[in-house]
Amino acid sequence: MKLQRPKGTNDILPGESEKWQFVEETMRLVFSDYHFSEIRTPIFEHYEVISRSVGDTTDIVTKEMYDFYDKGERHITLRPEGTAPVVRSFVENKKFAPEVQKPFKVYYTGPMFRYERPQAGRLREFHQIGVENFGSKNPATDVETIAMAKAFFDQLGVQNIKLVINSLGDSETRQTYREALITYLEVHLDNLSEDSKRRLHENPLRVLDSKDKKDIEIVKDAPSILDFLTDASQQHFSDVKTMLASLEIPYQVDQNMVRGLDYYNDTIFEFMTDINGRELTICGGGRYDSLVSYFDGPDTPGFGFGLGIERLLLVLDEQGVVLPLEQALDVYVVVLGAGANVAGLKLVQSLRDQGYAVERDFLDRKIKQQFKSAEEFGAKTIITLGETEVETGHITVKNNTTRKAIETQLDAIQTDFDPVFSEVMVD
Structure with a gap:
């Protein structure tokens, strides 16, 4: 049997993983500006955490859950979405207590699992970014959280995004x-x-x-x-629309839009974008004011959203958005001969200790091949270290673009490389 990854999963390889890191770092920077903190919940939960909260009749529960009985005969499921686990954690860890500042605002990212037909941007193991905001029924919370999602997409450079909203009203x-x-x-x-x-x-x-x-x-x-909204829900929805307009965030109302989970009430929303003439949802969420009490916590309003990283990266790729991924090396050390092996190790480590990104040759290749590697890695400078340089202590640091070269002492740059690096990088 040929060993391969399971159907509906992907290996995230170097060259791609940097894009994920950039998206995640952008997430942390933007969300922290809105005073959200990170939460991490287990990848698997008790089955009831998902089935009771998401809804017994949803496709997630009836068709898509990866659930099993463990060795202790406990009914376990791999998490198919992020909100229910976070609510469970909120209640279990008593973050509703008076001494905890409200609203309690968290974000998360990690793998989720649903058994469905794999397709582009939708896998059986997929990765989600989500936020949850507990404790505020103020419609400004709805709008601020929506604005944060938009700020995230704007920061990444997603094009042609459209906000669609609706209200599901109260019970x-x-x-x-x-x-x-x-x-x-x-x-x-x-x-x-x-x-x-x-x-x-x-x-x-x-x-x-x-x-x-x-x-x-x-x-x-x-x-x-919308024709059945109570006065309170009608007012809430009206306030949301007024506040979106005050922030100059355009929106459309879609009275037939619902979310795929049963716990939503009042405001729901989706961000969409156009890919090759086809509208694609890239983010969705809304208000859930009964979910905390459903987990036996006190009545606590909530609002949140989720988005799939795979789909987001697909959109960025389709729209031709180039993420600024800086992977260039500061230094590539060309090592020539067995007599330079130990000295090369010491030099590389000393430069890394000074905060430089450094790589060297380990395969005893010819100098031409090593220079080619330096080019492929985008090295800013090259240091050639052979047995002669080890014996004399004299080395040359060369700018890999301008070819400007500076002769210096091996001992000196192992102690302080900054002056030499700065000088050789000056045009």
Whole structure:
């Protein structure tokens, strides 16, 4: 049997991993400006953490969960999304306590797992960036968090992003709307897809999110949830729109937009972009004011979003966005002869101790091959160290672009390389 990576997974190799690092570093810089801190939760959770919170009738639970019984007969699942584990942690670690500053704002990144048909930008092991904001029901929290997502995309250079929003209202709204939607859909029952027929009485709002062409046509004329909002939910949604306008963030309202998870209420949103004439969602989230209490914590409002790193990188690549990945070496040490091996080791380590990025030859290759490696690595300077240089203590530091060369002492640069490096790099 040929050993290969499992279907739906990827190796992130050098050359690609630098892009991931740049995205993650941008995430940390932008999110810290909004006073979010990092949280890290386990990759696997008790099954009930996901099934109860995400919803027993969602595709995630019914079709996509990687769940199993461990050796202690505990029902375990690899996490398919990030919000439920963070809420579990919020409650378990009592971050709702009065002495903890509110809102409690965290971000995370890491692998998630869903069993589905692999496709571009969507794998069985995928990586997600997410944020969760606990403790504020203020619509300004909704808008600020949306603005943070936009700032992240702007910083990365994502083009043609569009913000789409909707309101799912409160529990009273959804109960009234649920009945109206079922009444409408039952008239079209024979023409609904099999999935939508199953969802009709379990979770009719999910029919609005169907990708089946027949379902899409049917729900075009479905009643709008916006016509069923309670006064409180109507005011919240109105405030969100006013605040988005105050920040000059353009948006569109899509009354048929729902999220794929059951815990959302009031504001939901998605950021989309255009790829080859096709709209692609790159980020989604919203408000979830009942989820903390669902985990036996006190009533605590919440708001958050998630986005897939694989899809984000695919979008950046398709849009021709070149990330500024600086991988150039400061120094490449050409090592010639066995007699220079130990001295080469000492030189390289001394330069690294001074804060320089350094590489050397380990394979006893000819000088021409070593110079070629220096070019491929983008080395700023080259130091040639052979047995003669070791004996005399005299070496040459050369600018790899201008060919400017400076002769100096081996002992001197092992102690302080800064003056020589600065001088040789001056045009």
